[in-house]
Amino acid sequence: MTYPITDTNIYTEAQAKAAGFVCKSNNSKQAIPQQMMNMNQPYGVLPAEKVNGMPSVVRSEVPDPTSGSNTITLTISNGHTSPEQLLLGDGFGILAQVYNIPAKNAATTIGGTFQTETLTRYAAITSGSALRLHGVHLVNTTTAGAESTGFFDNGKMELLYGSPTNNSSVKNRFDLQQLVNSNSFKPNIRESKDFRFLLDGYAAVLFTVPNGEAITVTFNLQSFANGHLMNKDLNL
Structure with missing residues (x-):
């Protein structure tokens, strides 16, 4: 039997139903x-x-998960003498190659949801899934723990999206100066409830952290791609 998807003929609804659709x-x-x-x-x-x-x-x-945290947290502490560039996401590794992002310096420490493996874990997760981020909260200190605005003044947070053909990419700089100061007595704490970003294998958030500065970034995880279309026909 010929099925509608395999030829260019136009089928009536009755003919399509007769074919089992x-x-x-x-x-x-x-x-x-x-x-x-x-x-x-x-x-x-x-x-x-x-x-x-x-x-x-x-x-x-979809899985039937137990209740848990709905946030993603990343901490970066740059003890190096130069600014540090790090990617959150980039599951396919395209953006690190396109923008020549160097390996993390040994003097820079990472923490967060998966402790020192936070960046590695989210690179792996986004290589096969997608995370929808809604809202961002940032705290800036020095590496010694003192309140600071050095990241907001001289650092960068950029949203990157690559191409599977590796011949194009998009970089949008997130304006740190426009972040809302959520506490008038703490200028080192800022947030944006309007932040939206879909993090998948082609996407990443690029942080450029000045030397001597540390940041703690928290994203609200609105949803993630873990639905599956399951085929029960095992006679493949």
């Missing part, structure tokens, strides 16, 4: 879920097609 009605956004329910399928079971156009189904699943 579930047809979506233009009059109802719930048409596909409702039709799947009529076929005695669970709500998470969705129509799909194999690569040759044959009809199939998949099940959309």
Whole structure:
């Protein structure tokens, strides 16, 4: 049998249904879920097609996690004599290559959600998933722990997005001077509730931290990509 996906012919709804396809009605956004329910399928079971156009189904699943923190935290303390550039994300390593980001200096210490492995872990996570960040909170001190605004005055926070062809990239500088001072008595604490960024394998946040400065950055994690379309047809 020839399936609609494999040829250029135009098929009527009746012909497509006869071939085993579930047809979506233009009059109802719930048409596909409702039709799947009529076929005695669970709500998470969705129509799909194999690569040759044959009809199939998949099940959309997400884990059932326990409650926990919904923030990502990164600390950078630059004890080196020069500014330090570090990437959060960049799961595919494209941006480090495009912008010639050097390896972390031994005098710079990292902490955060995964302690000293925070940058390494999030590089690995974003190589196969995506994190939606909503809101950012920053605290700036010296490496000795004194309150400072050196990062806000002379540092950088840039949002990068690369290309799978490695011939283009986008760099947007996040204006640290426009961050809201959340505490009038603490000029070293600033935040932006309007910050939005999708962190995946092609994306990264680039921090340039002046020597002698330390920052603690906290992002609110709005959502993350951990849904899966599961194929129960094991006769591949």
